[in-house]
Amino acid sequence: MFRRTSDAIRPAGISIHFEGRPIVAQAGDSLAAALLIEDVGAFRSTPVSGAPRAPYCMMGVCFECLVEVDGVPNQQACMVQVRDGMQVRRQRGPAGMDGNG
Amino acid sequence: MDSTDLAIIGAGPAGLAAAATVAGTGASVVLLDEQPLPGGQIYRGVEMVQMLRPKTFGFFGPEFAAGADLAKALRGSAVDYRPGSVVWDVSPDLVLHYSRDGRSRGLAARHVLIASGALERPVPIPGWTLPGVMTVGALQILLKADALVPRVPAVLAGAGPLLLLLAVQYLRAGAPPTAIVETVPKDAYRRSARHLPQALRGWRSLLKGRGWMRELARAGVPWYRGCTGLRVEGGDRAEALAFDHDGGRRRIAADVIALHQGVVPNTQLTRLVGCAHDWDSGQRCFRPRLDAWQASTVEGIWVAGDGGGIAGAKAAEWQGRLAGLAIAGRLGRLDERDRDRQAAPLRTALARELAVRPLLDALYHPSPEVLCPADDVIVCRCEEVTAGRVREAVRLGCPGPNQAKSFLRCGMGPCQGRLCGLTVTEIIARERGLDPAEIGSYRIRPPLKPLPLAELAALDDEAEAPV
Ligand code: FES
Numbered sequence: 001m002f003r004r005t006s007d008a009i010r011p012a013g014i015s016i017h018f019e020g021r022p023i024v025a026q027a028g029d030s031l032a033a034a035l036l037i038e039d040v041g042a043f044r045s046t047p048v049s050g051a052p053r054a055p056y057c058m059m060g061v062c063f064e065c066l067v068e069v070d071g072v073p074n075q076q077a078c079m080v081q082v083r084d085g086m087q088v089r090r091q092r093g094p095a096g097m098d099g100n101g
Numbered sequence: 102m103d104s105t106d107l108a109i110i111g112a113g114p115a116g117l118a119a120a121a122t123v124a125g126t127g128a129s130v131v132l133l134d135e136q137p138l139p140g141g142q143i144y145r146g147v148e149m150v151q152m153l154r155p156k157t158f159g160f161f162g163p164e165f166a167a168g169a170d171l172a173k174a175l176r177g178s179a180v181d182y183r184p185g186s187v188v189w190d191v192s193p194d195l196v197l198h199y200s201r202d203g204r205s206r207g208l209a210a211r212h213v214l215i216a217s218g219a220l221e222r223p224v225p226i227p228g229w230t231l232p233g234v235m236t237v238g239a240l241q242i243l244l245k246a247d248a249l250v251p252r253v254p255a256v257l258a259g260a261g262p263l264l265l266l267l268a269v270q271y272l273r274a275g276a277p278p279t280a281i282v283e284t285v286p287k288d289a290y291r292r293s294a295r296h297l298p299q300a301l302r303g304w305r306s307l308l309k310g311r312g313w314m315r316e317l318a319r320a321g322v323p324w325y326r327g328c329t330g331l332r333v334e335g336g337d338r339a340e341a342l343a344f345d346h347d348g349g350r351r352r353i354a355a356d357v358i359a360l361h362q363g364v365v366p367n368t369q370l371t372r373l374v375g376c377a378h379d380w381d382s383g384q385r386c387f388r389p390r391l392d393a394w395q396a397s398t399v400e401g402i403w404v405a406g407d408g409g410g411i412a413g414a415k416a417a418e419w420q421g422r423l424a425g426l427a428i429a430g431r432l433g434r435l436d437e438r439d440r441d442r443q444a445a446p447l448r449t450a451l452a453r454e455l456a457v458r459p460l461l462d463a464l465y466h467p468s469p470e471v472l473c474p475a476d477d478v479i480v481c482r483c484e485e486v487t488a489g490r491v492r493e494a495v496r497l498g499c500p501g502p503n504q505a506k507s508f509l510r511c512g513m514g515p516c517q518g519r520l521c522g523l524t525v526t527e528i529i530a531r532e533r534g535l536d537p538a539e540i541g542s543y544r545i546r547p548p549l550k551p552l553p554l555a556e557l558a559a560l561d562d563e564a565e566a567p568v
Contacts, residue, residue, distance in 0.1 A: 074515075
């Protein structure tokens with residue numbers, strides 16, 4: 001669904017894995033951007049109905065971009081930068097992520 | 102505990118301007134910001150864009166370049182800048198807690214400036230939770246910070262200057278939108294005309310807006326005006342935007358659909374510390390009550406920029422400087438005469454920026470179907486609560502947002518009501534026939550962002566350890 005602009009020049013390629021599939025990203029990319037450019041579809045499914053969700057705000061507000069990074073759930077993909085070797089998975093359903101009521 | 106004269110939250114135009122002003126008087130300033138680079142959302146990644154993407158930097162124009170000057174001033178200053186810091190608590194006695202590199206830390210400040218900017222107004226329409234539906238702000242961030250544009254032309258839908266700005270930026274980046282679907286009612290232009298004489302004092306912004314419209318028209322971007330009944334269609338992701346236009350139903354296919362109904366102040370922090378807020382009926386949002394020096398109703402807490410009411414990047418900068426002068430004065434670093442002398446030109450510039458707001462507010466008033474969505478539309482995305490269920494709760498006697506929260510769990514998910522708060526307030530107000538001012542908003546409690554338990558536990562240890 002996204003592509004780079006023609007003048008996008010970034011330092012060295014970084015490789016990460018999404019659901020086990022290798023993805024090449026660029027240093028400085030947000031994890032959300034790296035996944036959006038690969039067209040991965042849903043980032044997470046909701047705890048209530050299992051509906052698919054993906055980034056909405058890109059600024060840390062909506063929490064629709066939650067993924068599991070290196071086994072740690074509840075990571076906001078729009079607030080995390082890509083690191084070489086990152087293992088990323090979709091966050092499925094509940095993961096003990098509540099607000100504070 | 103770590104301490105400072107002034108703690109600033111947010112490194113956008115307001116925070117950067119205040120930091121430079123106060124640090125210039127010799128006081129200690131800590132600048133906390135969530136992002137890795139200064140600029141806030143409006144000047145997001147400005148240093149990288151300037152350095153690595155001259156073409157983009159060029160077409161973003163002088164408005165964006167202003168951010169590069171602010172960032173440069175920060176780099177050469179004595180400000181203790183701490184990027185990657187997520188502030189999750191501010192107490193009325195001016196102690197901040199923030200998370201950085203997976204650790205929570207405390208900071209005691211003599212003054213706190215909240216410069217946490219704006220959020221996109223939530224746009225609850227059918228299908229707005231589908232992957233591929235994003236805010237105009239989100240798409241601008243992807244363009245600025247990550248150099249991404251839609252592969253297939255996007256549909257841009259809603260109302261407001263930012264919608265047109267994104268359309269122009271996409272055009273210049275070689276990714277023109279497939280259509281602009283504007284929800285501004287056709288008679289809004291006539292109805293808002295009475296604000297025009299005052300708005301002319303801010304003629305530069307008006308000319309800029311006209312320039313954008315011409316550029317889009319020249320490029321032949323289809324522009325549907327006065328649209329209603331917006332609905333995103335799709336199964337597992339967005340496939341098209343459907344809407345009513347000129348008495349007929351239209352459908353435009355796209356896998357990226359941008360929604361926008363203006364921006365609203367991010368009041369999580371000011372509500373958390375207990376600042377008084379007023380309902381702004383023009384901008385349909387709550388804003389903290391501030392005096393002429395940007396001081397809130399809580400001693401030592403100041404607010405500058407869009408977080409205090411939407412006025413744009415330039416106004417944010419002037420407000421940041423004004424607050425900075427006042428704070429420097431209170432710290433004994435600037436006498437009253439100097440403060441007032443330096444403030445005078447800032448006040449003139451600020452008044453010019455504010456002159457166009459009434460016109461913009463009237464013209465781009467959020468559409469009624471977004472303020473009070475139909476029963477089947479999800480308003481709380483986290484807990485998947487529909488507008489109909491909020492209305493039903495009101496009929497069952499639920500008087501306000503906090504009761505709705507315990508009834509329905511709306512506002513209880515990880516976003517803590519940031520994306521449903523205003524909508525829930527509007528719906529309850531409408532159902533009860535009251536003004537939103539009387540309905541109020543969700544109570545905010547720390548932590549402002551969900552924290553791993555381990556981090557909180559480590560903080561307790563630190564508090565108990567001898568200093
Ligand atoms: S996309 Fe909204 S929090 Fe990440």
